[in-house]
Amino acid sequence: MxxxxxxxxxxxxxxxxxxxxxxxxxxxxxxTIDNWPPYDIVKAGENDYRIAMAVAGFSQDELAITQEQNMLMVSGQRADSEDVQYLHRGIAGRSFQRRFELADHVKVVDAALVNGLLTIDLKHEIPEEMKPRQIEIGTGHAMPKAETKQIEGGTQAA
Known part of the structure; x- marks a missing residue:
């Protein structure tokens, strides 16, 4: 529900x-009606992630990986050969487009297609200015004491 x-x-x-x-x-x-192609998301290290997607039957030329700001898109478009007559077609070869929302500062560092498995390696790179830093406490001069001024108070008759 x-x-x-x-x-x-x-x-x-x-x-x-x-x-x-x-x-x-x-x-x-x-x-999530269409869950094809199947994929895994793996945390490979403290700041390293990997997406593994089963794209059997697709070649490197038929796959595209695009990262635009915080969106990663993986798409596949197979060219159908019209001269083949299938008696049974059980291997899915339909076109697809899969989107992954990425956190800030996550970058694609590598992608490879091996034995029908597309792997995309991601790294969360925190910029130096956003990393925690140690602030040194100096032994400076003490702040000067503030002078106290007395406001003249005269007595006035009303």
Whole structure:
């Protein structure tokens, strides 16, 4: 059973989380009717990931991998040969397009097609300015003491 969640209160009270909230809304709307080609997502290390996709029957020329901002698209388009007459066709060779939403700073580092398995290696590279850094505590001069000024207070008769 799928429940529709309303994220509009979060949009009103948060700043800078729009992309994450939009991804949550899109995930709630997505219908996973077509699950072809099958794939695995593996965490290969602390900041390393791998997508393994079974694309039997596709050659390198028939596959395309595109990364645009935080979206990774893998598509396949087979050229049908018209001179072949199939008595039974059990190997799926239909065109496909699979999309993966990537987190910030995730980059594709390698892709390979071996024995009908397309592997895409990804790395989460945190920029140097976003990494935690140690702040050195110096032994500087003490701040000068603030002077206290007395406000003249005269007595006035009303």
């Amino acid at each position: 799928r429940t529709n969640l309303d994220f509009s209160p979060l949009f009103r009270s948060s700043i800078g989380f729009e992309r994450m909230l939009n991804a949550l809304e899109a995930a709630g709307r997505a219908e």
